[in-house]
Amino acid sequence: MTSFTPEELGRRIGSGLLSFPVTHFRDDLSFDEDAYRENIVRLAGYDVGGLFAAGGTGEFFSLTPAEVERVVAAAAGSAPDGTPILAPAGYGTATAVEFAAAAERAGADGVLLFPPYLTEAGQEGLARHVEAVCRATSLGVVVYSRANAVYSADTVARLADTCPNLVGYKDGVGDIDTMTRIHARLGARLTYIGGLPTAETFALPYLQLGVTTYSSAIFNFLPRFALDFYAAVRERRQPDVTRMLSDFVLPYTEIRNRQAGYAVSIVKAGMTATGHSAGPVRPPLTDLNPAEFDELRALIAALPATAV
Numbered sequence: 547m548t549s550f551t552p553e554e555l556g557r558r559i560g561s562g563l564l565s566f567p568v569t570h571f572r573d574d575l576s577f578d579e580d581a582y583r584e585n586i587v588r589l590a591g592y593d594v595g596g597l598f599a600a601g602g603t604g605e606f607f608s609l610t611p612a613e614v615e616r617v618v619a620a621a622a623g624s625a626p627d628g629t630p631i632l633a634p635a636g637y638g639t640a641t642a643v644e645f646a647a648a649a650e651r652a653g654a655d656g657v658l659l660f661p662p663y664l665t666e667a668g669q670e671g672l673a674r675h676v677e678a679v680c681r682a683t684s685l686g687v688v689v690y691s692r693a694n695a696v697y698s699a700d701t702v703a704r705l706a707d708t709c710p711n712l713v714g715y716k717d718g719v720g721d722i723d724t725m726t727r728i729h730a731r732l733g734a735r736l737t738y739i740g741g742l743p744t745a746e747t748f749a750l751p752y753l754q755l756g757v758t759t760y761s762s763a764i765f766n767f768l769p770r771f772a773l774d775f776y777a778a779v780r781e782r783r784q785p786d787v788t789r790m791l792s793d794f795v796l797p798y799t800e801i802r803n804r805q806a807g808y809a810v811s812i813v814k815a816g817m818t819a820t821g822h823s824a825g826p827v828r829p830p831l832t833d834l835n836p837a838e839f840d841e842l843r844a845l846i847a848a849l850p851a852t853a854v
Contacts, residue, residue: 548655550630552686555596555656556713558630559688560737560758562595563776565765566603568814569617571825577613578825579620585822586624592769595759596630597621598658603763603810606634606660608828611641615648622653632688636660639675646683656686658716661695669701673708680709687711690741692718699727706735716741720748722755729756743809744802746772746795749779750787763809764798767816768846771853797845801838807831812842819843820854 550558567589570578589597599621600606600614609617618633625631633649635642635657642659649657659679667675672695680687689705689712691697696719697705705712716739717725729738733756740752740760749760758780765772771794778786802808810827815834817824819842826833834842846854 548650548653548685549627550655550686552656552684552711552713555630555686556737559596559632559656559714559739562593562759563765563773564595564598564739564759564761565589565772566598566601566761566763567621568766568810568817568824569600569604569609571828573825575826575828577609577616579616581824582617583620583624585824586621587626588822589765589769590625590629592765592773594629594765596632596655597625598632598634598761599654600634601632601658601761602660603761603766603813604634605810605828605831606636608831611645611648614645615652618649618654619652622655630655632656632658634658634660635679637663639678642675642679643682646679646685646687650683650685654685656688656713657683658688658690660690661693664694666694669698672697673701673704676705676712677708680705680711683711685711686713688714688716688737688739690716690718692741696721699724699731702728702736703731706732713737714739716761717752717757718742725752725755725757744795744799746775746779747791747799749776750782750784753779753782763813764795764816766813767820767822768794768849768854771849774853794845794849798842801834801842801845804838805832808834815839815842816846819846 633654635645718741745760
């Protein structure tokens with residue numbers, strides 16, 4: 547059973563850096579639960595606002611529903627008290643409702659609602675999708691606006707009224723106008739999360755829009771660097787943010803951008819490069835090639851020892 551009410555969860559995840567732990571696979575692509583649990587213990591030892599189990603970086607899209615529940619249960623069972631674990635829900639509405647129920651069974655503290663599978667939908671349909679999932683669970687729900695589920699300011703305002711357990715809005719689009727309108731209308735009603743790939747790139751300007759936290763994939767393999775970067779953002783130390791962007795984040799994104807799906811693959815490569823291998827990615831993703839891996843490893847090696 548969760549130790550957080552929806553309101554408490556919203557405040558907690560907005561108070562610190564968030565991350566999506568990778569999901570550990572063996573060479574045969576089966577889930578390596580023991581290694582995954584060890585990694586959750588490692589990451590939860592840092593001061594984070596919450597961890598999203600089996601999320602996008604955790605390859606939710608490649609996991610079966612049974613595997614998702616197993617991954618979430620492993621995370622919830624391994625994280626210390628006080629570290630929120632959020633579980634994924636997605637695909638069609640009926641399936642997303644089942645994922646939300648599974649999240650409660652697995653001991654999660656909240657749910658991140660991904661876009662529906664494949665199909666486009668209008669704002670009314672998207673609103674009904676979110677409302678159905680929120681009704682199906684007592685957990686706090688974060689809605690993820692991206693891809694084929696981009697929520698307008700009017701829709702988010704409606705959901706904030708009709709769904710008391712909707713606690714967060716995660717932006718994966720980068721539409722500053724929409725983000726400004728949502729925050730202006732709802733203020734502290736929701737927690738606002740930056741969810742663009744390599745969110746560090748947008749973290750400082752988004753802070754001005756009320757986005758107090760973001761999900762850091764880099765935290766998986768460089769937790770100290772990620773936390774130092776987050777602190778510089780929250781303290782508005784622009785010279786430090788610019789330096790860390792130039793030294794690591796922007797060159798890192800150049801590798802990430804070379805292949806579709808590398809936003810996940812490069813994180814697993816970073817895990818290997820720092821001695822915390824999580825195994826390969828599952829198809830349809832592909833791993834970095836050897837030259838790209840060496841390039842990433844050199845970037846990491848060039849960082850100060852205190853950052854690694």
